[in-house]
Amino acid sequence: MNTIEERVRAATRAAGDTVTPDSVPPLRLPAPDRARRRRGSRARIRARWTAWLAPAAAALAVVVIASAAVNADRGAHAPAASGGQRQLTAPPGGPGQGAKALGGQPGFTAGDAGGLTTGASVGPTTPMVPGPSISSYVSSGRIPPYYVAVTSNGNPNTHPSYAVVRDTVTGQTHGTISAPGAGGTVVAVTAAADDRTFVLDEQKLVSQSGNQAWAARWFALMRLNSAGQPVSLQRLAISLPYGHMLTGLALSADGAKLAIADNVVTDNKNPNLVQVIVYTLATGASRTWTGTGGIGFGSDDARSLSWSADGRTLAFNWLGMGEGHWQGVWLLNLAKSGGNLLADSREAVSWGQTKPSIGTPTPSSSAALSSSPAQQALLCQEDTLLTPDGSLIICGAQQVLTYPVPGSKAKPKSNTGFLEYSAATGRLVRILGHWKFDAVPTPELLWSNTSGTVLIGITGAHDQLGVISGDQFTPLKATMAFYPDDSGTW
Amino acid sequence: METNAAEVSQPHSRPAPSPDDEPARAVTALYEAHALGLIRLAVVMLGDRGAAEDVVQEAFCGLYRRWHVLTDTENAHRYVRSSVINGCRTLLRRRARQHGDPRWELLEESAESAALVSEEHRRVLEAIRSLPARQREALVLRYYLDLDEGEIAASMRVTRGTVKSTTSRALAALGRILGEA
Numbered sequence: 001m002n003t004i005e006e007r008v009r010a011a012t013r014a015a016g017d018t019v020t021p022d023s024v025p026p027l028r029l030p031a032p033d034r035a036r037r038r039r040g041s042r043a044r045i046r047a048r049w050t051a052w053l054a055p056a057a058a059a060l061a062v063v064v065i066a067s068a069a070v071n072a073d074r075g076a077h078a079p080a081a082s083g084g085q086r087q088l089t090a091p092p093g094g095p096g097q098g099a100k101a102l103g104g105q106p107g108f109t110a111g112d113a114g115g116l117t118t119g120a121s122v123g124p125t126t127p128m129v130p131g132p133s134i135s136s137y138v139s140s141g142r143i144p145p146y147y148v149a150v151t152s153n154g155n156p157n158t159h160p161s162y163a164v165v166r167d168t169v170t171g172q173t174h175g176t177i178s179a180p181g182a183g184g185t186v187v188a189v190t191a192a193a194d195d196r197t198f199v200l201d202e203q204k205l206v207s208q209s210g211n212q213a214w215a216a217r218w219f220a221l222m223r224l225n226s227a228g229q230p231v232s233l234q235r236l237a238i239s240l241p242y243g244h245m246l247t248g249l250a251l252s253a254d255g256a257k258l259a260i261a262d263n264v265v266t267d268n269k270n271p272n273l274v275q276v277i278v279y280t281l282a283t284g285a286s287r288t289w290t291g292t293g294g295i296g297f298g299s300d301d302a303r304s305l306s307w308s309a310d311g312r313t314l315a316f317n318w319l320g321m322g323e324g325h326w327q328g329v330w331l332l333n334l335a336k337s338g339g340n341l342l343a344d345s346r347e348a349v350s351w352g353q354t355k356p357s358i359g360t361p362t363p364s365s366s367a368a369l370s371s372s373p374a375q376q377a378l379l380c381q382e383d384t385l386l387t388p389d390g391s392l393i394i395c396g397a398q399q400v401l402t403y404p405v406p407g408s409k410a411k412p413k414s415n416t417g418f419l420e421y422s423a424a425t426g427r428l429v430r431i432l433g434h435w436k437f438d439a440v441p442t443p444e445l446l447w448s449n450t451s452g453t454v455l456i457g458i459t460g461a462h463d464q465l466g467v468i469s470g471d472q473f474t475p476l477k478a479t480m481a482f483y484p485d486d487s488g489t490w
Numbered sequence: 491m492e493t494n495a496a497e498v499s500q501p502h503s504r505p506a507p508s509p510d511d512e513p514a515r516a517v518t519a520l521y522e523a524h525a526l527g528l529i530r531l532a533v534v535m536l537g538d539r540g541a542a543e544d545v546v547q548e549a550f551c552g553l554y555r556r557w558h559v560l561t562d563t564e565n566a567h568r569y570v571r572s573s574v575i576n577g578c579r580t581l582l583r584r585r586a587r588q589h590g591d592p593r594w595e596l597l598e599e600s601a602e603s604a605a606l607v608s609e610e611h612r613r614v615l616e617a618i619r620s621l622p623a624r625q626r627e628a629l630v631l632r633y634y635l636d637l638d639e640g641e642i643a644a645s646m647r648v649t650r651g652t653v654k655s656t657t658s659r660a661l662a663a664l665g666r667i668l669g670e671a
Contacts, residue, residue, distance in 0.1 A: 004661050004668070005633060011614035012634035015537070016530035024529060025543055027521040029514055029554050213647035245649060263649045272651045294651035319655045327655065412620075442622060 125415050125436040128460075131472030135169045142454050143168060143447075143467060144195035146228040147488040149478075150186055160185040160205050163198075163222070165230055166488070171477035175230040179203075180220055187212075188246075188300035189489045192255030193309060193388065196224045198489070199236070199251045199258055201300055213300075214265055216242045219249075219258065221281065237284045242266075247274070247296035248304035252311050253388060256281055259305050259314050261295035276305075276316065276332065276341055289332065291341030294319035302489060308390035309450065315348070315386035315393065315423075329384055329393050331423065348423045349384075349393050378417055378431075385448055386423060392430075392452040393421045396443030396459070401436075414440045416459055418468060420452050433468040437461040447490040456490060513557035516566075521550050524567050528574050534634050535578040535627070537619055545581060549573035572645055575627065582623055617667040624648075625660035632657055 137143045145168050152161040163186045165174040179186050179202040188201040200220045206212050221234040240246060240262060248261030262275040276289045295316050296304025306315045314332040328350035336344035380395035387394065399415040417434035421427060432455060433443070439461040446465075447456040455468040456476070465488070466475040478488060525546060532542030549570050618626055624646070631642045632653075639650045646653070 004664050007610070007614045007668070008618065008629055008661075008664065009633045011611040011618070012534045012630060014608065014611040015534045015615055016634065019526065019530045019533055019539065019542075021526055024525050025547075027518055027525070027550055028547055029517065029551060213644070245647075247649060247652075263651075265643070265649065272649070294649050294655065296652075319651055440620065 125434050126471040128435045129472045131474035138169050144490045147490045148189045148198050149488045162186050163189055174228040177230055188302040190249050190251040190302050191489045192251045193253035197255035198222045213245050214243055238279050246300050248301050250305035252307045253309040289339050289341040306386045309388035313390055349421050349426045387448050387452040388450045393423050394452055395419050396445045411438045412440045413438055416443045517554045532578055534630050545577035617664050621660055625656055628656045629660050
């Protein structure tokens with residue numbers, strides 16, 4: 001037990017002990033009739049799904065689903081589509097620039113780097129400048145016109161989540177898509193580059209005694225038409241049984257392949273065994289690479305893997321379990337035939353050496369670590385991605401400038417930015433959105449164009465979703481879900 | 491005296507449940523057994539006593555509403571603990587989205603509680619609350635609730651390896667903030 005651990009334990013105990021036994025308020029249960037009404041409502045919802053949704057078909061078979069399940073409307077308040085069934089067909093595709101963020105790892109500390117990267121000085125911040133309108137971004141093809149979010153009518157622990165297709169410009173809903181199965185819940189979504197092809201990660205909502213993260217998963221291919229309305233939903237012949245935690249998923253730019261990162265959590269002999277599996281959707285064929293470590297932050301992390309547009313490279317966040325550079329972004333060469341994940345990959349960016357055991361951090365000797373908080377460099381936070389052209393690795397970063405004195409009313413100050421590292425050299429080559437705030441926001445990266453010059457992410461003192469280009473920021477009209485935590489997939 | 495936050499029993503006054511309302515009796519009994527520990531847990535997570543009580547109340551109400559579909563009532567206390575953790579996480583994210591960074595707002599609101607802990611503890615707590623939410627959560631589960639890696643992984647829905655790395659990075663960050671690096 002080191003000093004920091006002792007201090008954490010003592011401080012949290014002291015905070016907890018401020019709640020005295022005699023100060024616990026009485027329980028205020030809802031009236032039984034209210035509880036029964038909720039149960040009835042829930043039962044009706046489940047029954048409605050059962051009626052709407054057809055059972056899963058074979059691999060890539062086009063399924064017939066009730067039109068109400070793919071509830072295409074033209075606005076959040078428009079009436080649902082009429083009943084009846086229709087045969088859904090594949091929509092047209094088109095070139096795009098989208099990339100999916102990978103990451104989900106808090107505290108990615110670029111400044112911890114001992115080797116390839118450091119929290120290098122990036123110069124002074126610049127004022128945030130209003131950018132072009134979202135409509136001009138979309139009309140010029142600089143950002144995709146539609147995105148898919150995962151949301152829920154209530155607590156997603158007890159209410160199924162579903163996917164929502166929204167208009168990037170207006171934020172209006174184009175359609176809602178429930179999981180194609182009774183009791184199903186959509187937990188994540190990943191997009192191809194055409195902004196029309198998406199894969200939904202679905203599970204059955206488990207009871208309170210189960211672990212949702214370990215539950216079996218299925219995947220469904222969803223396509224939008226040119227108007228952004230969902231027109232087909234196909235259950236894929238890809239599934240993970242109980243006991244597998246999906247820590248990453250990414251659809252390739254052409255929508256032909258799905259990559260997943262899988263941790264077999266019930267394998268006590270190999271608790272850190274990670275599999276990267278790449279499926280060919282048309283045939284169901286798969287290739288598997290294995291390693292010992294971790295990919296992504298949590299379950300159903302749709303931002304922990306990202307593809308280059310040519311489909312030759314798959315980037316993944318890597319948490320190594322051995323000594324050495326154990327946190328970083330690695331690039332898997334899909335032309336390699338072997339099944340060894342790290343042997344077929346190269347480390348593109350590293351975030352330092354840390355001995356991977358609780359309580360014994362051995363940080364590097366970089367200046368960022370030894371400096372005071374006010375002198376720390378910008379540190380990568382949760383999200384990183386490989387740009388579609390394969391040239392850059394981007395992360396949202398934070399630099400805390402001021403910590404208030406305990407008990408004071410002072411506000412903190414911080415710098416934020418989106419750091420762009422060369423995938424070839426690991427060097428910092430550019431920073432976007434380098435702004436200063438009287439707050440400590442956590443920038444999150446959701447999408448990048450081909451070359452990393454236009455980003456969609458969350459930044460600002462109030463964690464606002466918007467488009468970042470240079471020092472310009474344009475807010476998006478988006479209703480972000482807090483939990484499930486999916487602000488949008490483009 | 492050190493106590494496990496989620497296991498402290500505490501009798502208290504409450505309206506008596508209806509004799510024919512078995513779920514109410516069961517949930518109330520669970521509340522009596524675990525409310526103190528769970529409120530303490532939420533206070534550590536949020537730094538706000540009122541919000542902590544609300545999160546715990548909502549967790550027990552949720553348990554009550556779902557009691558009829560519980561398949562394993564023996565583990566109901568684990569369910570409600572997860573609900574409290576999820577509730578804290580959701581509240582922090584909501585406040586972050588609506589009001590900017592939540593950590594400092596909560597510190598201001600918790601001045602009365604802050605007066606009850608030493609300056610050293612306040613300094614450490616502020617440092618913990620300045621961490622990214624997942625790092626803070628991992629630290630609280632590990633060092634306040636004394637959960638093992640597997641339990642933390644299940645609670646946070648992450649892998650055990652991620653628990654290790656997250657905790658390790660959180661401790662390293664605390665070291666920097668507190669000047670122990």
